[in-house]
Amino acid sequence: MPYGTKSLATVERYALENAEFLASIGIKMLVVACNTASALALPAIRSHIGIDVVGVIGPGGRKAVEVTKCERPNIAVIATEATVASNAYAESIRRACENASIYQAACPLFVPLAEEGWTNEPETNSIAEKYLSGVRDFKPDALVLGCTHYPILRDVIQKTVGENVRLIDSGEATAEEVERILGQKGLMNPNVVSGDRSLCDDLDHFYVTDAADRFARVAERFLGAKPSKLEAIEIFGKDALK
Amino acid sequence: MPYGTKSLATVERYALENAEFLASIGIKMLVVACNTASALALPAIRSHIGIDVVGVIGPGGRKAVEVTKCERPNIAVIATEATVASNAYAESIRRACENASIYQAACPLFVPLAEEGWTNEPETNSIAEKYLSGVRDFKPDALVLGCTHYPILRDVIQKTVGENVRLIDSGEATAEEVERILGQKGLMNPNVVSGDRSLCDDLDHFYVTDAADRFARVAERFLGAKPSKLEAIEIFGKDALK
Structure with a gap:
């Protein structure tokens, strides 16, 4: 980041690399929560990933x-x-x-x-x-x-x-859409009570590709608390574009 | 860019990839004109590049x-x-x-x-x-x-x-150091008159790794004119760290 000043090709490449990493760890749905990546890379991600992909723009x-x-x-x-x-x-x-x-x-x-x-x-x-x-x-x-x-x-x-x-707030609108799709497909986690953050904190797992300390500090402004489970990973030079 | 919010490992990797590209096109000296890259990556660049490398911090x-x-x-x-x-x-x-x-x-x-x-x-x-x-x-x-x-x-x-x-201005101080080193080593281009921008414009060649249009627009604020020779190149997934 930031993605907002980068070219289509670069945003697409980063977004694809990230998406393929997340798909590889076994997720049931992918939310592309970055507006710039949603705007530029959604078609490319959808054509590479075999699960539901929801962007924030729609x-x-x-x-x-x-x-x-x-x-x-x-x-x-x-x-x-x-x-x-x-x-x-x-x-x-x-x-x-x-x-x-x-x-x-x-x-x-x-x-x-x-x-x-x-x-x-x-x-x-x-x-x-x-x-x-x-x-x-x-x-x-x-x-x-x-x-x-x-x-x-x-x-x-x-x-x-x-x-x-x-x-x-596109994030809120997207959360509602995610809830709807998970409900329709019977993919909802029955153990999570909607709106109960304390449970989510235990389930959240953050992967960051760089500067984990800085991310933790900035993320606190968004989450209201430091991210509980934070893992630094390396994604570069992967074969995401094949 | 920006480099200023990235980790040591990432700045080092980008700086090395850029330095190896520039060395490959046959330059006589490398100026690492980014303060963050100078601060974090100069030792790594010097150990990989066989020509004089000048940073802006010193x-x-x-x-x-x-x-x-x-x-x-x-x-x-x-x-x-x-x-x-x-x-x-x-x-x-x-x-x-x-x-x-x-x-x-x-x-x-x-x-x-x-x-x-x-x-x-x-x-x-x-x-x-x-x-x-x-x-x-x-x-x-x-x-x-x-x-x-x-x-x-x-x-x-x-x-x-x-x-x-x-x-x-670290840039000015660095330009003075570059002039001194080139002079000492007899590497000065005899055709360039110091301070004559019109000649430099013909010699300048900008390589950008992303968002060339945006670079041209922002660079104008620094150069006083649009960069004359601007070339977009791809540097990623290279073997710079070997």
Whole structure:
């Protein structure tokens, strides 16, 4: 990481290598939880992996249409440069509602601001004003937070675009879709109670490809606690592209 | 890139792969112009490459000592997380002057701010105030700009730490060292007039390992003009570590 400034070919290669590693340890479903990897690499991953693969773009886009009831909605998307350039969110939203007006903006500084944990600093407010002035002028009904890191800055973003704009967390929308698919296919783990984090903590297993210490520190901002089971692995020069 | 948030092993691997590629096209000297790669990977590169290898840490550290005359100087260093953690600048400065007092600070947002080209925005001033308050309290005689991107923010940094602090651009210090070594070894190109950029433009040849369009756009901020000869190459899964 970051994926948001890399080319299609590189994002695809990294995403495929990661996906093949995860498939090799015996998972029942793969969630591509990175918006940039979802936007650029989902077809490649699906054609290489023999299990269900869920990205965050489809669920996020559909959710935005759902909450705005699809009556000529204005839907804004903020994401990385690569995700915006891919147009994947616009396509996902149009598939769900062809009348939607769409506005996209890249917010490159939001990722490093979230990683610094600057959720409430005046600088973050001021940068949000700059990045989101176009979004505000567009008067969106919903705004998709199209990058894993942006929900960390949710309060600043909501304040900047106005309280009446519905924020869509693609991660939440994806979790709902995962629950639905697992239920349909009878793949749900009967021992896990929905919403009970304490049980999940025992089941979580994090694999990181680099800088495990840094990951643990940054992940705490997202999870509310240090990742319990964290394992450094090496994925490079593998034959993922065969 | 960015290298500043990656582990020693990963920075070393990338730097070695890049160095071996450059050595393979027949260069007479290698300048490792990235501070993080210089801090972490110089010994590995030197042991793999049969030509002169110059990093930016040594020249930058020595220059800081030189301009402060080494009378118990206070020398501050700002750099990436990885460069600060490596302690390479502190070691380089102490080798040149064992009486030096040293203060180091990581400034993670400076790289993305420089890439956005926000050299004169109020947000950049305000972030510089936050990052550099410790530097200012330290009352440095010299401040080393220990990351390729920081000279882009030179004016903001100078204003924040005060006009009496001597800013050290490691890139400039390294260029002086390169000129000296080439001269000593009789390797200077007699056709290039020092300081004549127009001639250099014809000689420059940029190889990029990813996202060439993005590189061209960002490089313009550093070079003052788009890179003239830009070539995308693939370096991965090579046998650099053998």
